[in-house]
Amino acid sequence: xxxxxxxxxxxxxDNYFKVVEMHKPDxxxxxxxxxxxxxxxxxxxxxxxxxxxxxxxxxxxxxxxxELEIASRKVWVTHGHNYxxxxxxxxxxxxxxxxxxxxxxxxxxHRPVVDIDDDIIAINPGSLSYPRQxxxxxxxxxMEIDRFGELHFTIAHLK
Numbered sequence: 795x796x797x798x799x800x801x802x803x804x805x806x807x808d809n810y811f812k813v814v815e816m817h818k819p820d821x822x823x824x825x826x827x828x829x830x831x832x833x834x835x836x837x838x839x840x841x842x843x844x845x846x847x848x849x850x851x852x853x854x855x856x857x858x859x860x861e862l863e864i865a866s867r868k869v870w871v872t873h874g875h876n877y878x879x880x881x882x883x884x885x886x887x888x889x890x891x892x893x894x895x896x897x898x899x900x901x902x903x904h905r906p907v908v909d910i911d912d913d914i915i916a917i918n919p920g921s922l923s924y925p926r927q928x929x930x931x932x933x934x935x936x937m938e939i940d941r942f943g944e945l946h947f948t949i950a951h952l953k
Contacts, residue, residue: 795820795821795864795865795938795939796817796818796819796820796821796936796937796938797819797820797821797822797823797864797936797937797938797939798813798814798817798819798821798822798823798934798935798936799822799823799825799899799917799919799934799935799936799937800813800822800823800824800825800919800922800934800935801824801825801826801827801848801873801900801901801902801904801918801919801920801921801922802825802826802827802848802901802902802904802920802921802922802923802924803824803827803828803829803831803835803921803922803923804827804828804829804850804921804923804924805828805829805830805831806922806923806924807831807834807835807838809922809923809932809952810835810838810922811838812952813922813934813950813952814838814839817936818839819839819841819936820841821841821842821843821844821864822835822839822841822842822843822844823843823844823845823862823871823899824843824844824845824846825846825848825871825872825873825874825899825900825901825902825918825919826845826846826847826848826849826851826856826872826873826874826901826902827848827849827850827851827873827901827902828845828848828851828854828856829848829850829851830851830854832845832854832856844860844862844871846858846859846860846871846872846873847873848873848875848901848902849873849875849902858872858873859871859872860872861895864897864937864939865939865943865945866943867896867897867945868894868895868896868897869895869896869897869898869899870890870893870895870897870898870899871898871899871900872886872898872899872900873900873901873902874886874900874901874902874903874918875902877889877900879900879902879903879918880902880903883900883907883909883916883918886898886900886916887909887911887914887916890914890916891913891914895914896914896915897914897915897916897917898914898915898916898917899917899918899919900916900917900918901918901919901921902918903918903920903926904920904921904924904925904926904927905918905920905925905926905927906918906919906920906927906933906934906935906949907920908935908947908949910947915945915947917935917937917947918935919933919934919935919949920932920933920934920935920949921933922934922952929951931951931952931953932951932952933949933950933951933952934949934950934952935947935948935949935950936948936950
């Protein structure tokens, strides 16, 4: 199974469309800041799409947070701005552990992170539209579940 994890597209969706065409995912998780593009993002793929509310998703009825189960893992998806992620991911990781989650997926910082600890996995796909990390290449994360149920994470760069 291939899960495409994206965030912070900010209504600039061309890179998202390229990525879904390249990977043809089995599921898409968007960690917020779609700015009214939820229908375009959902209709671009033929698989389940989960989107949460970002701090720039004004007048939207998207959920603030989601709890999912993927490959027997408890996953919490949130944009992250309410958990001080701009200062680091320790607060959001502690909150995820307190909620009994195995994985937390978040956005907001526009910087990709795959942080695997013994008790929690924290994933931030960065931004496909406005990347802020060194090199400023658009990023996303591919989570692959192999036939043994093992998870593999790749931070991918769109060139």
